[in-house]
Amino acid sequence: MDVKVSTRGDYASRALLSLALHASESNPTSVRDIAERTGLPQPYLEQILLALKGAGIVRSKRGVGGGYVLARDPEDISMAQIVSAVDGPIAAGDFGEPHADGACDHEGQCVLLALWSEVGDLLRDHLSSYSLADMVARARGIQPAAKTR
Amino acid sequence: MDVKVSTRGDYASRALLSLALHASESNPTSVRDIAERTGLPQPYLEQILLALKGAGIVRSKRGVGGGYVLARDPEDISMAQIVSAVDGPIAAGDFGEPHADGACDHEGQCVLLALWSEVGDLLRDHLSSYSLADMVARARGIQPAAKTR
DNA sequence: CCATAGTCTACCCATTTGGTCAGGAATTAG
DNA sequence: CTAATTCCTGACCAAATGGGTAGACTATGG
Numbered sequence: 001m002d003v004k005v006s007t008r009g010d011y012a013s014r015a016l017l018s019l020a021l022h023a024s025e026s027n028p029t030s031v032r033d034i035a036e037r038t039g040l041p042q043p044y045l046e047q048i049l050l051a052l053k054g055a056g057i058v059r060s061k062r063g064v065g066g067g068y069v070l071a072r073d074p075e076d077i078s079m080a081q082i083v084s085a086v087d088g089p090i091a092a093g094d095f096g097e098p099h100a101d102g103a104c105d106h107e108g109q110c111v112l113l114a115l116w117s118e119v120g121d122l123l124r125d126h127l128s129s130y131s132l133a134d135m136v137a138r139a140r141g142i143q144p145a146a147k148t149r
Numbered sequence: 150m151d152v153k154v155s156t157r158g159d160y161a162s163r164a165l166l167s168l169a170l171h172a173s174e175s176n177p178t179s180v181r182d183i184a185e186r187t188g189l190p191q192p193y194l195e196q197i198l199l200a201l202k203g204a205g206i207v208r209s210k211r212g213v214g215g216g217y218v219l220a221r222d223p224e225d226i227s228m229a230q231i232v233s234a235v236d237g238p239i240a241a242g243d244f245g246e247p248h249a250d251g252a253c254d255h256e257g258q259c260v261l262l263a264l265w266s267e268v269g270d271l272l273r274d275h276l277s278s279y280s281l282a283d284m285v286a287r288a289r290g291i292q293p294a295a296k297t298r
Numbered sequence: 299c300c301a302t303a304g305t306c307t308a309c310c311c312a313t314t315t316g317g318t319c320a321g322g323a324a325t326t327a328g
Numbered sequence: 329c330t331a332a333t334t335c336c337t338g339a340c341c342a343a344a345t346g347g348g349t350a351g352a353c354t355a356t357g358g
Contacts, residue, residue, distance in 0.1 A: 004240070005265045007316065013261050021257065030334065039255045044317050050336070063325025064333045079264065091153070108170065108288025109187075112162050115228065115279065116154045122275055126268065135264070139257025156347065179303065193348055199305070211304045212356025 008086040012048050013135070014038045016057070016082060020074045020136045028060070028067030048086055055085035074136055080127035090127065091120040158232040161197050162284070163187045165206070165231060169223045169285045177209070177216030197235055204234035223285055229276035239276065240269040 018037045019029060031049060035042040049068055052058045059071045070077070084090050167186045168178060180198060184191040198217055201207045208220045219226070233239050 010261060014258055017257055017261065037255065041317065060335060062335045064327065066334050108166055109163055111284050111287045112159060112166065119272065119275060123268065123272060126271055130264065135260050138260045190348065209304060213302045215303050
């Protein structure tokens with residue numbers, strides 16, 4: 001089934017969480033600093049930040065005093081966006097579409113396709129329901145007590 | 150994130166679904182027959198059935214007229230069991246435990262660990278809520294929900 | 299004993315994952 | 329201008345995983 005979080009997804013989340021926690025001013029944070037704070041390997045982290053930039057989640061500034069900044073408010077960055085930015089779309093299995101009109105080539109296979117796709121939806125929805133701001137809140141201990149979203 | 154269903158999980162489900170659909174008598178079905186009905190590569194299917202046997206989901210009989218039979222009633226075989234039998238435990242990421250007492254080595258990383266684990270639970274629960282019998286019902290068109298006419 | 303059919307072990311190739319490295323290009327300080 | 333800083337680009341790499349094959353072995357029934 002393969003429902004493990006890749007290190008990329010995890011690392012990206014950590015980097016962004018760190019960025020959000022230290023977003024005191026609007027001056028950028030260098031990759032080096034982020035790597036130090038999070039304990040992640042710097043060169044690898046660069047790749048990941050680049051992907052996040054490509055997805056429009058962070059902005060970058062080059063040169064002296066440059067670095068990365070969140071492109072939007074943490075409230076407007078969902079965990080689903082983060083994860084799919086570095087790991088591709090959150091979808092269970094690309095075996096083909098459930099060609100829903102009962103035209104299965106073998107027995108009841110489309111029933112299963114429908115199930116996998118349902119599972120993907122469920123997961124995407126769930127991750128979409130959390131924002132980076134939620135993680136910041138939790139990390140600061142202001143846990144809103146098992147949210148009911 | 151990696152939330153795709155492996156072919157193994159899918160194949161295992163198909164094989165079992167096929168087995169359940171033709172479970173008219175208690176005489177076993179050979180791997181060759183299952184492969185033919187489902188259109189799956191026979192040698193690969195053998196491996197998968199072996200794993201399912203190891204998990205106690207099917208029983209086998211060797212020799213002439215041998216083959217595989219469901220070990221239990223389809224009602225008592227959950228989709229979660231099938232998937233984890235061939236793909237290992239359904240759990241998001243084994244980075245370590247969320248050492249819940251706020252003793253994160255770096256900033257708020259355990260918050261994320263908690264999230265991944267929550268996601269794994271959600272998924273496992275969801276797949277556990279479906280049984281092979283449910284799939285059989287759906288495949289036969291006795292769809293409890295969208296029943297046309 | 300012989301054909302059938304499951305079981306086991308090993309191997310194979312392609313892709314993905316996790317990660318490094320060597321420059322190049324932009325920006326700013328001086 | 330030039331040098332320092334920092335992001336950017338792209339190649340490269342090792343290991344694991346996924347998907348699949350091949351072949352020998354063993355149990356069973358006739």
